[in-house]
Ligand code: CTP
C-alpha cells in the first residue's frame with residue numbers, strides 16, 4: 001500500500017469514530033450520566049457527559065458509517081484506492097467505542113482531581129481512538145486485521161491528535177465549545 005492509500009484508508013476507517021465527539025458537543029445538555037453522583041467527594045463523570053450527547057454522538061457516527069458504506073464504490077473509484085466498508089457490528093462499535101473512551105477519560109480526570117473542562121494532554125486526544133479500535137476489534141476481528149494494518153494504525157495515532165485539536169479549535173473559535181481541547 002502506498003502512502004496516499006494508507007492515509008486515505010486510515011482517515012476513512014476512523015471517520016465514524018471522529019464524528020461522535022463533535023456531535024456530542026453540539027447536542028450536549030440535559031441529564032448527566034452520573035446523575036450528580038460523587039465518589040470520594042468528586043463527581044463520578046461530571047456534567048460534561050450527558051445521555052443526550054452520548055446518544056446523539058453514537059447515532060451520528062453510526063449514520064455516517066452507513067453513508068460511507070453507500071458512498072464507498074464511488075469514492076474508491078475517484079481516489080483510485082480500495083477503501084473499506086463497515087460491517088454492521090463495526091457501524092455501531094466505532095462510534096460507541098469513541099463515546100465510551102471519552103467517558104472513561106472523564107472518569108479518569110475526576111479521579112485525578114481535574115475539574116470539568118480541564119485539559120489532560122494525550123488522554124484527551126487519544127482516549128476515544130483506543131476504545132473505538134478496541135470495540136471494533138472485538139466486534140469484527142478479521143475485518144479489523146484486514147483494515148487496521150500496522151501502517152494504517154501508525155497514521156491513525158499520528159493524525160488523530162492533529163485532527164482532534166484542529167476541530168476542537170474551530171469549535172472553540174465558533175463558540176460551540178468552552179475550551180479549545
Ligand atoms: N458532551 C456530552 N456528552 C458526552 C460528551 C460530550 O453531552 N458523552 C458535551 C457536553 O456538553 C460537554 C461538551 O460536549 O461539555 C464537550 O465535551 P468534552 O470536552 O468531552 O467535555 P468537558 O465538558 O470538557 O468535560 P470533561 O472534563 O469531563 O471532558
Ligand code: MG
Nearest residue numbers: 117118179181
Ligand atoms: Mg473537554
